Amino acid sequence: MAKDLSKIAKQKKIKYFLISFVDLFGVLRSKLVPTEAIKDMQKNGAGFAGFATWLDMSPADSDMFAKPDPDSLIQLPWKKEIGWLASDLWMNNKPVDASPREMLKKQIIRLSKKGLILKSGVECEYFLINKEGTAIADNRDVQSKPCYDQSALMRQYELIKEICDYMIQLGWGPYQNDHEDANGQFEMNWNYSDSLKTADRHVFFKFMVKTIAEKHDLRATFMPKPFEKLTGNGCHSHVSLWKGNTNVFLDSGDRYGLSKIAYNFLAGVLHSAESLCAFFNPTINSYRRIDAPPTESGASWSPSSVTYTGNNRTHMIRIPDAGRFELRLMDGSTNPYLLQAGVIAAGIDGMDKKRDPGKPLLINMYTNQKDYPNLKKLPSELEGALENLVNSKEINEAFGEKVINSYIKLKNNEIDNFNAKETFLKEKPITEWEKLNTLDC
Numbered sequence: 484m485a486k487d488l489s490k491i492a493k494q495k496k497i498k499y500f501l502i503s504f505v506d507l508f509g510v511l512r513s514k515l516v517p518t519e520a521i522k523d524m525q526k527n528g529a530g531f532a533g534f535a536t537w538l539d540m541s542p543a544d545s546d547m548f549a550k551p552d553p554d555s556l557i558q559l560p561w562k563k564e565i566g567w568l569a570s571d572l573w574m575n576n577k578p579v580d581a582s583p584r585e586m587l588k589k590q591i592i593r594l595s596k597k598g599l600i601l602k603s604g605v606e607c608e609y610f611l612i613n614k615e616g617t618a619i620a621d622n623r624d625v626q627s628k629p630c631y632d633q634s635a636l637m638r639q640y641e642l643i644k645e646i647c648d649y650m651i652q653l654g655w656g657p658y659q660n661d662h663e664d665a666n667g668q669f670e671m672n673w674n675y676s677d678s679l680k681t682a683d684r685h686v687f688f689k690f691m692v693k694t695i696a697e698k699h700d701l702r703a704t705f706m707p708k709p710f711e712k713l714t715g716n717g718c719h720s721h722v723s724l725w726k727g728n729t730n731v732f733l734d735s736g737d738r739y740g741l742s743k744i745a746y747n748f749l750a751g752v753l754h755s756a757e758s759l760c761a762f763f764n765p766t767i768n769s770y771r772r773i774d775a776p777p778t779e780s781g782a783s784w785s786p787s788s789v790t791y792t793g794n795n796r797t798h799m800i801r802i803p804d805a806g807r808f809e810l811r812l813m814d815g816s817t818n819p820y821l822l823q824a825g826v827i828a829a830g831i832d833g834m835d836k837k838r839d840p841g842k843p844l845l846i847n848m849y850t851n852q853k854d855y856p857n858l859k860k861l862p863s864e865l866e867g868a869l870e871n872l873v874n875s876k877e878i879n880e881a882f883g884e885k886v887i888n889s890y891i892k893l894k895n896n897e898i899d900n901f902n903a904k905e906t907f908l909k910e911k912p913i914t915e916w917e918k919l920n921t922l923d924c
């Protein structure tokens with residue numbers, strides 16, 4: 484056996500483990516297990532009723548087991564007696580195919596067969612709001628251009644410093660924290676890693692930010708668009724592809740510093756973007772952020788068309804620097820595992836088919852888009868994204884039709900639930916349903 488969790492518990496004085504997993508809707512579920520029971524749990528997993536979570540299962544199904552991955556262990560920096568573990572789901576002695584971590588691992592294996600690994604970083608934006616979720620936490624944070632506002636940042640110093648200190652302790656290499664483009668909005672950045680580690684950290688980061696905000700009597704939300712007139716929460720990802728210690732995206736002879744393989748990969752992402760919205764922008768509320776009118780700060784900072792460019796933030800894909808690109812499509816409700824899995828699946832398709840992204844578009848999309856009426860548009864509602872996903876040959880092949888059908892079924896049920904109570908109109912205020920179901924996404 485790999486690392487022995489019961490031994491580690493003794494060394495680190497861990498009394499309890501959170502054996503956790505993320506379901507298809509990105510909800511973090513867990514069991515709190517005393518150290519005395521971890522030996523058996525590490526071997527056999529913690530038992531769950533799968534139907535009780537957002538996985539496509541039946542109440543008649545047998546037990547589902549979450550088997551913890553010891554490499555994912557994080558000792559809670561604010562409560563050292565607890566160790567957090569990401570898990571893989573098993574049922575009837577087989578991995579659960581339609582579970583997000585498994586879906587990512589499958590794509591990682593496909594990539595590893597080419598001798599490649601994806602490295603990525605995520606930029607999780609969030610708002611600090613009051614506990615009721617009705618307004619931003621700081622009523623003095625009212626500037627019309629509040630980005631990088633030092634005073635508003637420093638009024639939240641104790642909270643932000645606490646989270647950043649924890650990331651330092653955990654060895655994540657955090658390197659900057661700032662006030663973002665909306666009143667009440669912040670972002671904290673840490674080093675990129677391989678995609679599974681980044682996904683596990685992404686899950687833990689959201690849990691940590693929400694927990695520490697509560698400790699400070701506030702609430703943190705990653706909801707894509709919690710306030711109509713303010714910039715929404717993006718979750719941009721910077722990606723590069725590696726063979727051992729070599730970044731195969733890098734070509735210093737190219738104008739933008741990208742290799743042929745990088746352009747093929749990027750073209751794959753462009754090709755599947757409209758279907759991947761179902762993973763990257765998975766909530767009804769997501770479509771208030773995409774193709775949104777300018778906000779009070781002057782820009783929505785979110786894309787509306789499928790385009791790529793150089794160092795220009797008005798496009799879906801930006802090449803900020805040699806050897807990597809930034810995908811700006813995802814929002815705060817994206818499932819951390821499906822984000823990475825979707826990028827890899829689309830990228831592999833691009834490489835396999837040697838897709839060509841064409842020339843980059845070098846315009847300001849927020850002012851000049853009207854001059855380019857033939858660009859591919861991103862879906863304007865979740866229904867459209869799901870339809871694209873059903874019809875995507877590439878994504879169905881990458882994940883298997885059964886897995887995609889499970890996802891679509893659950894998401895369509897969610898839309899039915901919404902439609903029974905509300906109507907989605909972008910020009911109308913955010914609905915109560917969206918707030919109730921997305922504020923804690």
Ligand SMILES: [Mg+2]
Nearest residue numbers: 606608663670
């Ligand atoms: Mg940002």
